[in-house]
Amino acid sequence: MKMVKVCSPGTSANLGPGYDVFGLALYEPYDTITVMKTDDSNDNDNKITITMEGEKCEEIPTDVDKNTAGVVAKKMMEDFDISDNIHIHIEKGIKPGSGLGSSSASCAGIAVAMNELFDLKLSKLELTQYASLGEAVAAGAPHADNVAPAIFGGFTMVVGYEPLEILHTPVEFEVLVALPNIQIPTKEARELVPKNIPIKDMVNNVGKACGMVYALHTNNIELFGKYMMHDAVVEPCRAPLIEGYSEVKEKVKDLVYGITISGSGPAIISLPKKEHILEVKKIFKETWNCPIYYTKVGPGAYVLESK
Ligand SMILES: Nc1ncnc2c1ncn2[C@@H]1O[C@H](COP(=O)(O)OP(=O)(O)O)[C@@H](O)[C@H]1O
């Protein structure tokens, strides 16, 4: 095999009270990652080269140690004694700094592509472990709540980091996502998260997060959305970064099942009530005049082509 092309989804992490734990894979937007064996060796005698096209790609480093895909590919090559030269091409469909797991789509996509190209036979958990190394470069911490759904698809919970433990539930529902035209680097947004929290906020978040899992397993989207809106810890610190968000949340709270900041923002994820979709879209458009994705929960990264 000489090349593999993978589709790697955008993801929405946290979902309110599930900071660094909950994540959802989306059908749209997505990145496409191609990795190919090459005979070229470049000036730095580096075995990996990277090119990019698409959403704001001019802002993303192509240096192997700074690009999230490069970091993951390099570590996999070291661990499996891979001596081929490779070239990675990323078609960026997810704007960086979006809150839709742009950096992690590249991490997850390259892990899946390398696994296929070199027939490594890694499990999804092992792929998630490799992919989270790339997140450390983008966000300053190897948080796995984006890479887990990007690999497993559906809804995922990172129930432990050391060792990494993921629980996965396939779910089916629609989401309406607004992507306001600002960029919020995850690294900076993580600095706003309080280092200590009052016990009552911890009790609130654990309670609401448990309620969301119960709601998923009893197919109760209404309950899931209701609890998703009640993060007492992280959302209050980040909401001021997104102009208009608090007002929009108030305006649409009865028109959707739930609404919250996606990841570290600025994307906003909502669970729409079918009969109010147009009204909610209009409110998003009037406030942010920005791209809107009406999509649904989707699969994890998958191979599009290999030859
Ligand atoms: N392959 C990549 N795709 C996207 N961003 C990358 C990539 N490699 C490095 N980065 C860096 O990661 C940061 C974007 O990640 P992040 O702030 O987590 O945004 P998002 O919420 O969209 O994932 C930017 O500084 C970007 O330059």
Ligand SMILES: N[C@@H](CCOP(=O)(O)O)C(=O)O
């Ligand atoms: N749990 C992380 C999730 C960041 O998601 P992203 O899509 O903004 O990268 C956080 O909230 O910092």
